[in-house]
Amino acid sequence: MLDCDSQREQLETAIRGLKCLLSLPPEYTGDVLGDVQMPSVPGCERRFSRIYCPGPLVPAGFRYQPSIAAVAREPEWYRVYMVNLSRGGLQILHHEQVFPGEHFEIGLLDGSRRLCRAAWCHYLNHCCYRVGAAFVKESSEASAAD
Amino acid sequence: MTATTEGACEYGLFPIATKTLCDGSPPDVEIFLKGGKGARPTLFHKRGTPLDQPALERLLDNGVRTLYVSSAEIDQYNDYLLAEVMANEDRPPLERFELLRDASQSVVLNAMVSGHAESVLQVTGEFAERLVDVIWDRQVVLMDLFGVMAHDYTTFTHASNVSTYCLILAEALGIRSAQQLVSIAQGGLLHDLGKRHVPKKILNKKSQLSETEWREMQKHPTLGFQELCGQDDVDLGQLMMVYQHHERWDGKGYPVGIPAEETHLWARICAVVDAFDALTTDRPYRRGYVAENAINYLDMQAGKSFDPEIVRCWIAILKENS
Structure with missing residues (x-):
């Protein structure tokens, strides 16, 4: 049986192998999330404190879940990067615009997968968007963006 | 309201x-x-x-x-409106347009109050079809049409004005598909739907909005999008008219701050005519600009707030018909 560290390494290798079309802005040079306390953004209504992810960018797997009929999405996995994480949601960097209310699955380095609902999205450059999302409770259709 | x-x-x-x-x-x-x-x-x-x-x-x-x-009894009234009033070919096109304009304002208000996205889409879709019938093929001379546009600003007169302007501009930009023109006209009626979730004291405030109030106001594109995106009958262009009509060409707009090339064409069309109508109609806190001043403003903002090609086209239409 693999220990936790090697499991994490394997997951990280798998996630790093995912397609990634992100083009990071200059402040992320060296694959490091430099600005730990990123400023709050309009539309962000999370209630619980966040754990930011300073230092080397933390990768995660990302896959759209069908949610908005008019918005066509490929059901493939992408590599995204985490900005922060809290009990109720997370912020990620993704290569394209995600619309409010869109659902996606996120695969974290601890092996867990969470269904998320996007709450807001901000443009950083043409291949980098900062996306805030709430975890969707399994028993209910949607949770508040906390 | x-x-x-x-x-x-x-x-x-x-x-x-x-x-x-x-x-x-x-x-x-x-x-x-x-x-x-x-x-x-x-x-x-x-x-x-x-x-x-x-x-x-x-x-x-x-x-x-x-x-x-x-x-x-609102459904019976809407049936009457569509069957007896709008479909009456004996009426001159301009008169039909005026009726349609007045009726669409009621429709938007009813939609705002009723709270059912599905019925909102159905009713606005029917009216958008009538609007295309009246305006397409130049049944109405644009010069006459500009003369009868409502100049007293309310959310409802604004929605019907924007719908009409979107249709005219889209056609001038080369969109010829009747289906797309109906979609655009409907998108124009719906573009501010999210404002129904903005507190009335903010919408009707006569003085400058505070920072907090402004943040509330800025939520309306997202709220409108969220309300409509679950509906099967809505298309991407319409959703983008609702969601992106406050995005700017230079990327300094909201809610995403997305720049020109990433914004949907229909949303860029909507942005120009939305601003034009907002400028030329009377507000509680100021008189509307005369068309010439509004044109100067749009021209000045071409390439900053607005797509310059679209502004050029809109100004050409206005000048041809002034």
């Missing part, structure tokens, strides 16, 4: 445009007149009886542009 219509809505009544009743064959519904401050609405027309046309004329002469029908 205006203070006057708000009172009537408390009684389960929806506003309708008085002019739409001037045909002599009234809809089979009860029609109410709003009471004075705090008073209950009074019955103006009893179902199954002939409509008192002289009394209706007097109301119009006295500036009563809105009457009311019960929420239970």
